[in-house]
Amino acid sequence: MIQDVNFWGVLVPGLVVLAAVALVGTIATIRLLFATGLSRIFAYRPLVELTLFITIYGLLTLYLPSNGLLP
Numbered sequence: 314m315i316q317d318v319n320f321w322g323v324l325v326p327g328l329v330v331l332a333a334v335a336l337v338g339t340i341a342t343i344r345l346l347f348a349t350g351l352s353r354i355f356a357y358r359p360l361v362e363l364t365l366f367i368t369i370y371g372l373l374t375l376y377l378p379s380n381g382l383l384p
Contacts, residue, residue, distance in 0.1 A: 331377070335370035342369070 317324040342365055346352040355361045 328374070331373045332370060335366055335373055338369045339366045 316327055318327055318330050319325075339362065343352070343362060352358065352361075
């Protein structure tokens with residue numbers, strides 16, 4: 314299980330921190346899609362944004378060590 318992260322005395326669950334990182338990654342990916350013009354090929358934009366978030370979040374939880382955010 315991913316451990317809690319201590320931010321100045323406030324314990325935040327590790328999965329919430331990963332969700333915030335995934336959200337930032339999703340926003341960056343969406344901006345990249347708009348900058349390159351690739352966003353025009355998708356019919357339903359909110360579904361693409363949701364799947365991007367789920368994919369990035371899943372990859373973060375899969376590849377980060379389970380004992381905390383830092384090895």
